Amino acid sequence: xxxxxxxxxxxxxxxxxxxxxxxxxxxxxxxxxxxxxxxxxxxxxxxxxxxxxxxxxxxxxxxxxxxxxxxxxxxxxxxxxxxxxxxxxxxxxxxxxxxxxxxxxxxxxxxxxxxxxxxxxxxxxxxxxxxxxxxxxxxxxxxxxxxxxxxxxxxxxxxxxxxxxxxxxxxxxxxxxxxxxxxxxxxxxxxxxxxxxxxxxxxxxxxxxxxxxxxxxxxxxxxxxxxxxxxxxxxxxxxxxxxxxxx
Amino acid sequence: xxxxxxxxxxxxxxxxxxxxxxxxxxxxxxxxxxxxxxxxxxxxxxxxxxxxxxxxxxxxxxxxxxxxxxxxxxxxxxxxxxxxxxxxxxxxxxxxxxxxxxxxxxxxxxxxxxxxxxxxxxxxxxxxxxxxxxxxxxxxxxxxxxxxxxxxxxxxxxxxxxxxxxxxxxxxxxxxxxxxxxxxxxxxxxxxxxxxxxxxxxxxxxxxxxxxxxxxx
Ligand SMILES: Nc1ncnc2c1ncn2[C@@H]1O[C@H](COP(=O)(O)OP(=O)(O)OP(=O)(O)O)[C@@H](O)[C@H]1O
Ligand SMILES: [Mg+2]
Numbered sequence: 001x002x003x004x005x006x007x008x009x010x011x012x013x014x015x016x017x018x019x020x021x022x023x024x025x026x027x028x029x030x031x032x033x034x035x036x037x038x039x040x041x042x043x044x045x046x047x048x049x050x051x052x053x054x055x056x057x058x059x060x061x062x063x064x065x066x067x068x069x070x071x072x073x074x075x076x077x078x079x080x081x082x083x084x085x086x087x088x089x090x091x092x093x094x095x096x097x098x099x100x101x102x103x104x105x106x107x108x109x110x111x112x113x114x115x116x117x118x119x120x121x122x123x124x125x126x127x128x129x130x131x132x133x134x135x136x137x138x139x140x141x142x143x144x145x146x147x148x149x150x151x152x153x154x155x156x157x158x159x160x161x162x163x164x165x166x167x168x169x170x171x172x173x174x175x176x177x178x179x180x181x182x183x184x185x186x187x188x189x190x191x192x193x194x195x196x197x198x199x200x201x202x203x204x205x206x207x208x209x210x211x212x213x214x215x216x217x218x219x220x221x222x223x224x225x226x227x228x229x230x231x232x233x234x235x236x237x238x239x240x241x242x243x244x245x246x247x
Numbered sequence: 248x249x250x251x252x253x254x255x256x257x258x259x260x261x262x263x264x265x266x267x268x269x270x271x272x273x274x275x276x277x278x279x280x281x282x283x284x285x286x287x288x289x290x291x292x293x294x295x296x297x298x299x300x301x302x303x304x305x306x307x308x309x310x311x312x313x314x315x316x317x318x319x320x321x322x323x324x325x326x327x328x329x330x331x332x333x334x335x336x337x338x339x340x341x342x343x344x345x346x347x348x349x350x351x352x353x354x355x356x357x358x359x360x361x362x363x364x365x366x367x368x369x370x371x372x373x374x375x376x377x378x379x380x381x382x383x384x385x386x387x388x389x390x391x392x393x394x395x396x397x398x399x400x401x402x403x404x405x406x407x408x409x410x411x412x413x414x415x416x417x418x419x420x421x422x423x424x425x426x427x428x429x430x431x432x433x434x435x436x437x438x439x440x441x442x443x444x445x446x447x448x449x450x451x452x453x454x455x456x457x458x459x460x461x462x463x464x
Contacts, residue, residue: 054365081371091366095384104380105370150366157370 002029005065005161005192006051012059013043013050020046022216023060028161028194033187035195035203035224038213039239044196047213048163051194052083065160081109084154084162088169090146092138092153098125099134102153110157117156124152128182144175148182161192168199180206200243204228212236252432256423263419264440270333270413271405274340275398281341282348289349290356291374300349307346313407315339320411332413339411340401347397355390356382388459395452402445416440 006028013021020043028034036044049055051062056071063069069079092101099121106117125131128148138146147167154162164183168176180202187193187206197203203210203224210227212220212235220227220236231237285304288296307315319335330338359382367377409418420437424430 052369054368076368077371077373080369083369085366085369087362087366089362091362093363093367093381095388105372108376108380109371109373153370 004028004063005030005032006194007063007066008051008060009063010060011047011050011057011062013046013055013057019216021050024217025060026211026218028192030160030192031190033191033193033195033206033208034211035197035207035209036211036213037197037200037203037239042213043216044213045165048085048165048194048196051163052080052085077109081105081157082160084157084159086147086150086154086162086164086167088166090138090143090150090170092146092150094138097135097137098130098141098149101138101149102156105153105157120156121152124155125149127185128152129178142175143171144178147171147175147179151179151182151186155186155191161194162186164193164195164197166196166198168197200228200240212239214239248435249429249432252427252429253436256432257436259419259423260416260436260440263414263416264444266413267402267405267408267415268444270336270408270415271340271402274337274405275344275401277337277341278344278348278397278401279394281345282350282352285345285349286352286356289353304346304349307342312339312343312404313410315342316407316411332408332411335411336405336408336413336415340404343404344397344401347400348394351390351393351397352386354393355386355388358389359385384459388456391452391456391459395449395456398452399445399449402448403441406441 004027006026008024008026011021011024013019024047026034036047038044046055050057051064051069053062053069053071053073053076061068064079064082067075067079070076092098093104096104099118102121102124103114103117106112106120107114122131122134125134128151130145130148130152133141133145133149138149141149151162151167167183168179171179176199180199183193183195183202184206195203195206205224207224210220210222210224211218212227212231212233214235220231220233222232227236228240231240285300287293288300316335316339319330319339320332323330363381364377367381372380405415406417408415409421412418416437420433423433427433
């Protein structure tokens with residue numbers, strides 16, 4: 001049996017009267033890259049936010065490595081050290097240099113050794129093509145560079161899984177590639193990830209499994225080749241059509 | 248203008264200026280402390296404390312300092328609490344300044360976007376760590392212009408201290424005018440004394456503002 005990193009059972013999420021996720025069950029195994037796609041507003045971001053306890057849930061359960069993710073509980077800070085999250089808007093801390101942004105959690109939360117953190121910071125920055133940017137402030141970086149720094153900030157805590165929410169959506173087109181390349185590289189090296197994206201070619205290339213979310217449920221699930229070339233459900237076909245025209 | 252008069256009486260102003268700076272300084276530091284506590288209780292919506300803060304803020308902002316001082320100096324003794332003039336000055340200034348500081352600091356906290364806090368939460372930082380490393384440094388920079396304005400405002404407000412028999416600058420000026428009808432000289436020294444106190448502080452505040460904004464926050 002493969003090791004389950006994330007296990008969501010019968011998740012129910014609503015904002016007021018507005019039901020977003022209904023009785024949703026998914027799991028992600030170690031080393032797996034799952035791409036979550038679906039129409040705008042279907043609840044993809046909300047689902048990711050439920051996974052690391054940024055949103056309260058109204059029913060069901062979210063487990064990380066068998067431990068419950070409980071919104072608002074003290075245990076969350078421990079759980080979150082095992083879940084990396086990268087947002088569309090990078091959200092680097094503007095008053096800290098790139099290196100300080102990256103080192104904050106390992107030093108203050110994980111209480112790791114300063115020297116070791118410094119070394120790993122430089123190594124990771126090099127890996128994403130940002131050597132020499134350690135001492136730059138975020139406002140001195142391009143969008144693509146900021147997003148790569150944000151990826152490093154989540155990598156350095158050595159999470160069991162990284163959640164990526166449309167990390168290229170705010171970027172100029174010429175910067176999308178440099179960021180996607182980093183994610184593809186992570187996928188190749190076995191990083192467990194759950195990715196929300198509107199880049200279909202990227203989804204196809206990076207995913208081990210596609211989840212298609214619509215109307216609050218997983219409407220279709222499958223290997224990328226099957227999903228993109230021969231979708232089984234009408235809703236998935238409709239959804240993919242909107243993309244083939246724009247390609 | 249009678250220069251001899253000025254050179255004879257300016258030591259009185261120096262003494263009064265020192266008093267203004269000391270009492271004003273203590274009052275301002277305490278205002279900042281009270282303001283920070285109030286701002287934190289409102290930012291984190293701490294029950295009870297937050298309600299107290301709101302009531303206090305209304306009371307403080309909607310009554311003049313001179314009324315607050317009268318209450319402390321003439322009102323409290325009726326209830327058996329007798330405070331020195333200095334204590335009245337410090338408490339009065341703190342009571343007034345705390346609410347102004349609280350508003351400025353709170354709006355600094357609120358200027359930090361939700362995304363910043365969520366990304367810090369996602370990294371596993373505790374509430375206290377988020378305040379210390381993410382919110383406070385930038386909130387301080389954002390609040391600094393308003394805080395400096397409060398500091399200058401409070402220093403100027405010390406001019407009503409004479410109402411509770413504190414020998415502050417205003418008190419000395421009034422005294423000299425009454426005694427010698429030396430209006431021109433007395434007022435001249437009064438203005439100069441305030442300028443000497445407030446200008447350097449004003450400059451210091453703008454330097455601090457620039458310092459805090461380093462890193463393009
Ligand atoms: N804090 C909130 N309060 C109320 N409603 C919300 C909140 N956040 C999201 N919603 C609603 O929940 C629904 C799902 O939003 P969500 O952001 O998860 O969609 P999404 O699939 O990520 O969309 P997109 O592709 O545009 O990013 C939307 O209808 C949105 O209006
Ligand atoms: Mg979204």
